[in-house]
Amino acid sequence: MIEVKNLHRHFGGFRAVDGATLEIETGSITGLVGPNGAGKTTLFNVVAGVLAPTSGQVLMAGEDITGLPPHTLFHKGLLRTFQIAHEFSSMSCRENLMMVPGGQTGETLWNTWFGRKRIADEERALRAKADEVLEFLTIEHLADHKAGQVSGGQKKLLELGRTMMVDARIVFLDEVGAGVNRTLLNTIGDAIIRLNKERGYTFCMIEHDMDFIGRLCDPVIVMAEGKVLAKGTIDEIKADERVIEAYLGTGLKNKDAVG
Numbered sequence: 001m002i003e004v005k006n007l008h009r010h011f012g013g014f015r016a017v018d019g020a021t022l023e024i025e026t027g028s029i030t031g032l033v034g035p036n037g038a039g040k041t042t043l044f045n046v047v048a049g050v051l052a053p054t055s056g057q058v059l060m061a062g063e064d065i066t067g068l069p070p071h072t073l074f075h076k077g078l079l080r081t082f083q084i085a086h087e088f089s090s091m092s093c094r095e096n097l098m099m100v101p102g103g104q105t106g107e108t109l110w111n112t113w114f115g116r117k118r119i120a121d122e123e124r125a126l127r128a129k130a131d132e133v134l135e136f137l138t139i140e141h142l143a144d145h146k147a148g149q150v151s152g153g154q155k156k157l158l159e160l161g162r163t164m165m166v167d168a169r170i171v172f173l174d175e176v177g178a179g180v181n182r183t184l185l186n187t188i189g190d191a192i193i194r195l196n197k198e199r200g201y202t203f204c205m206i207e208h209d210m211d212f213i214g215r216l217c218d219p220v221i222v223m224a225e226g227k228v229l230a231k232g233t234i235d236e237i238k239a240d241e242r243v244i245e246a247y248l249g250t251g252l253k254n255k256d257a258v259g
């Protein structure tokens with residue numbers, strides 16, 4: 001589905017992504033792990049069109065998508081979840097979902113005057129779709145709650161729900177489980193597995209929780225210092241000397257920084 005070839009993203013003289021090459025197979029839930037500062041989020045941002053690469057290439061199903069803006073990638077079915085923006089926090093969970101699909105008929109003045117019926121039909125369809133998504137995520141009881149007032153984990157589910165309002169093909173999740181309690185983490189995990197199995201979504205997810213990664217992801221890719229260090233099953237990764245060293249290395253560095 002996705003091929004990243006010799007990707008670089010530098011910030012001044014600093015090489016946050018330093019020649020990363022990797023593949024995300026269609027139909028997989030691929031994990032992306034690595035010590036803090038390994039360049040995982042930067043890589044995501046480049047692939048999702050949020051940051052321009054310094055050099056290198058990104059292909060989606062064989063097509064060169066390097067440097068395309070997020071909205072173009074969105075229409076190709078490549079999505080990256082974002083935190084619910086501050087200005088949407090006073091809207092209900094349902095309304096947050098209904099906001100997602102672009103190019104709605106109601107947006108132009110012409111259509112406001114001449115397409116009232118069509119707008120009403122579309123809004124009804126959108127609302128039904130949003131309710132279906134809330135039910136899939138087992139948060140239908142939050143439909144009318146303000147998005148800013150639900151728990152952190154429920155917000156993460158809502159962010160995942162936003163990818164279900166369009167026909168996503170690949171979804172990038174950056175630490176979707178961070179700071180989420182066990183019960184909700186399981187709900188998020190179940191939703192990801194069902195979206196993968198039942199709707200054919202491919203996922204690439206950054207996560208620090210190895211149990212969560214182990215439950216969901218195969219394969220797992222390890223990044224360190226801007227490069228791909230290893231790829232394999234969770235057990236292969238955990239037993240890999242280079243991976244252990246990379247984690248220990250930053251552990252020691254952190255200790256030095258603190259001490």
Ligand SMILES: Nc1ncnc2c1ncn2[C@@H]1O[C@H](COP(=O)(O)OP(=O)(O)OP(=O)(O)O)[C@@H](O)[C@H]1O
Nearest residue numbers: 011014015016034035036037038039040041042043
């Ligand atoms: N906009 C920026 N300007 C300068 N340096 C940056 C910028 N964004 C990231 N970096 C640096 O690039 C490196 C990689 O950061 P990145 O956020 O990609 O790491 P990460 O693997 O996602 O880490 P974490 O696990 O802590 O989220 C870090 O050293 C970071 O400080």
Ligand SMILES: [Mg+2]
Nearest residue numbers: 040041042206
């Ligand atoms: Mg990160």
